[in-house]
Amino acid sequence: xxxxxxxxxxxxxxxxxxxGMVFGQGVQLTxxxxxxxxxxxGVSVARDSVPVDHHLPRSTMDLDGRVESSVEGRIxxxxxxxxxxLAPGMDPQWGTDADITxxxxxxxxxxxxxxxxQTQNDCVAWTIAYAAYSCQIAQERRRKPTxxxxxxxxxxxxxxxxxSGRSLxxxxxxxxxxxxxxxTFATMPLAHTRVSQVARIEAKNxxxxxxxxxxxxxxxxxxxxxxxxxxxxxxxxxxxxSDAVLEAPYRWRGESDPRPDYHAITAVGFDETRxxxxxxxxxxxxxxxxxxxxxxxxxxxxxxxxxxxxxSHVIGVKRFAPLNVSMxxxxxxxxxxxxxxxxxxxxxxxxxxxQIYEADTVISPDHWVFDDIACNHRxxxxxxxxxxxxxxxxxxxxxxxxxHLNHGSMSNKKVAMMVGDRTSDLWVLTTDHELFRYEDGDxxxxxxxxxxxxPVDLRSVGTEIHATTADGRVFTQRGSGHWSLID
Numbered sequence: 167x168x169x170x171x172x173x174x175x176x177x178x179x180x181x182x183x184x185x186g187m188v189f190g191q192g193v194q195l196t197x198x199x200x201x202x203x204x205x206x207x208g209v210s211v212a213r214d215s216v217p218v219d220h221h222l223p224r225s226t227m228d229l230d231g232r233v234e235s236s237v238e239g240r241i242x243x244x245x246x247x248x249x250x251x252l253a254p255g256m257d258p259q260w261g262t263d264a265d266i267t268x269x270x271x272x273x274x275x276x277x278x279x280x281x282x283x284q285t286q287n288d289c290v291a292w293t294i295a296y297a298a299y300s301c302q303i304a305q306e307r308r309r310k311p312t313x314x315x316x317x318x319x320x321x322x323x324x325x326x327x328x329x330s331g332r333s334l335x336x337x338x339x340x341x342x343x344x345x346x347x348x349x350t351f352a353t354m355p356l357a358h359t360r361v362s363q364v365a366r367i368e369a370k371n372x373x374x375x376x377x378x379x380x381x382x383x384x385x386x387x388x389x390x391x392x393x394x395x396x397x398x399x400x401x402x403x404x405x406x407x408s409d410a411v412l413e414a415p416y417r418w419r420g421e422s423d424p425r426p427d428y429h430a431i432t433a434v435g436f437d438e439t440r441x442x443x444x445x446x447x448x449x450x451x452x453x454x455x456x457x458x459x460x461x462x463x464x465x466x467x468x469x470x471x472x473x474x475x476x477x478s479h480v481i482g483v484k485r486f487a488p489l490n491v492s493m494x495x496x497x498x499x500x501x502x503x504x505x506x507x508x509x510x511x512x513x514x515x516x517x518x519x520x521q522i523y524e525a526d527t528v529i530s531p532d533h534w535v536f537d538d539i540a541c542n543h544r545x546x547x548x549x550x551x552x553x554x555x556x557x558x559x560x561x562x563x564x565x566x567x568x569x570h571l572n573h574g575s576m577s578n579k580k581v582a583m584m585v586g587d588r589t590s591d592l593w594v595l596t597t598d599h600e601l602f603r604y605e606d607g608d609x610x611x612x613x614x615x616x617x618x619x620x621p622v623d624l625r626s627v628g629t630e631i632h633a634t635t636a637d638g639r640v641f642t643q644r645g646s647g648h649w650s651l652i653d
Contacts, residue, residue: 192289193399193428194335201477204379207388272391273435273444277304279311281457283450284320289430290334291320291327292448293397294481295348297432301395302484303372307623308553308582308597314351315622315636320448322349322369325359336399336430336479340377343481347373353638367652368638371627372483380478383466386443387436389480395432395446399477400465402427409453415442415460418474428476434458489516491586493541514539514546522548529558529566540586542604547571547592553580555594555604575609576602583624585631587643593631595624601633603647614641614649 279300284292299318304311311317323339326346346369353365380386386396400406406416435444442460451457465474492513515523516539522530530536530548536556538549546558548568555571572578576594583595592604593612599620601612614621614633623634631643632652641649 192284192287192291192333193430194333195399195428195471196335196337196477198471200337201379204377204479206379206381207385266388266391268387268391268436270438271436272387274301274390274393274395275434275444276310277301277393278395278434278446279317281446281451281453282320282448284448286324286328286331287333288320288324288328289448290336290339291322291324293395293430293432294339294343295320295323296448297434297446298395298397298481299343299348299372299483301434302393302482303623305393306484306583306625313622313636314355315634315638317351318348318372319351319354319356319365321356321358322354322361322365326361336397336477340374340479340481344374344377347371350638352636363653364638367640368634371623371625371632371634371640374481374483375485376482378480378482380480381469383443383463386433386466386478390433390436390443393484394480394482395434397479397481398431398433398445398475399428399479400431401474401476402429409449411455412459415440415462416445416465417462418465433461433478487516487518487520489539490514491539491541491546493543493546512546514541516548520551522546531565531568538584540584540592542586542592545592547584547586547604549581549584553582553597555581555584555592571604571609573609575611585624585626587631591643591647593624593633593643595621595633599636605647610647612647612649615639615651 277300279296282292282296295318300311300316303318304316307316309316323342324334327334327338327342346366349361349365349369353362353368378389380389380396389396401418404419405412406418431448432446433443434446436442437444437460440460441463443463443466445459445461447453447457447459449457453459467473469475469478490513492511494511512524514529516536517523520535520537521528522536522539535551536548537551540547540549548556548558550556550570555576556568557571559567559569561567576596579600580597581594582597584592585594586592594602594604596602599622601614601621601624602609603612604610614635617635619635619637619639621633622636623632625632633641633643633649635641640652642652644650
């Protein structure tokens, strides 16, 4: 366990900017000892989380939904093996960290929204919500985040944490999204400052899973390749502030700037030919190259208070491998799982190499790549890279066989998300925003409500199964195929 420390932080007021000036500030630095205690990509411990408490500023929410800020609070981190993307196409055949070979060029732009434009000291909220959240949930949904229901709202974080428009502490915002999640523009548009109950309910579907720091340039690139935008806190100054397109990757030369000079941006790609990271900013599409620019690797030779990049954070929202599911069977014979044995619990794992294991035995076909697994009360199901659902069938001897379920109402449909309830049913959401239930060997279409609003998300939240519609309303599965609105 990491050592417990306590530190008082003084919140500094930012200078008032002239009308029309681009806001660049919005970050309060993490105390060095606290920052260094955040786990890195190289940490290797048991999968079970280990709580780590740090005394830091945070905001808490009371039962009425009001947010109260306190200088003394506690933030905890979970230590776990390196994160593994469960997004399609981003992690072909992962091995151990030493076996990872990065491509010469890679970026996350297929899963990023168009760069937005901040108008307050809220760059921390933009990097966490609009960049990191939108990108990772888009990977899970398998589409570019172009709709309000796909783009996560900086206002949900900033408007609840900031006092009089003051800048945020990065770990303050991290603790907030760990406890409360983040809402989308569907329920929390930028123009709104009051957070609705609908937004709070939607946000809890997307609580942060973990936070790590990237301790080096190589770790930044590895996280990006695993599908995680990396939030960077950098110094301001020089031609970085200018909207003008750079002829060469940006290189910080120790430029001084009389104004407060820290800003949060997001690293979303890398290129070995350019020797640069691709940066996404929150100053609108008129900045640099449609809101992006390349920053030289030389800026990341060190990540510390004396360098251009002062801090480097990874906010993990999406699920990561290894992924474990289990099924309890007993009493009568269950289709696909052989003879009864009174009571039996079977546990399966989708490993980092995209193969499926039971105990230490590989049960998935050679060279098949799976993106997800789930159980209902009868079977194990796997979602293939081809976005087809497969059911495992036990065989009397040898490795199990697999049956594709691309038939009936699901014929020629692509599955985006899948979730199973080991006590009852399997549910899937297609790329056409249709919800289906697998029942008695066939697919049954599901209607959440009488409205025409289509479902956009399907996931397990704690012990419940939630489906979210394009207007941000969240429905939960109540058994026997019935869904009810959470309000």
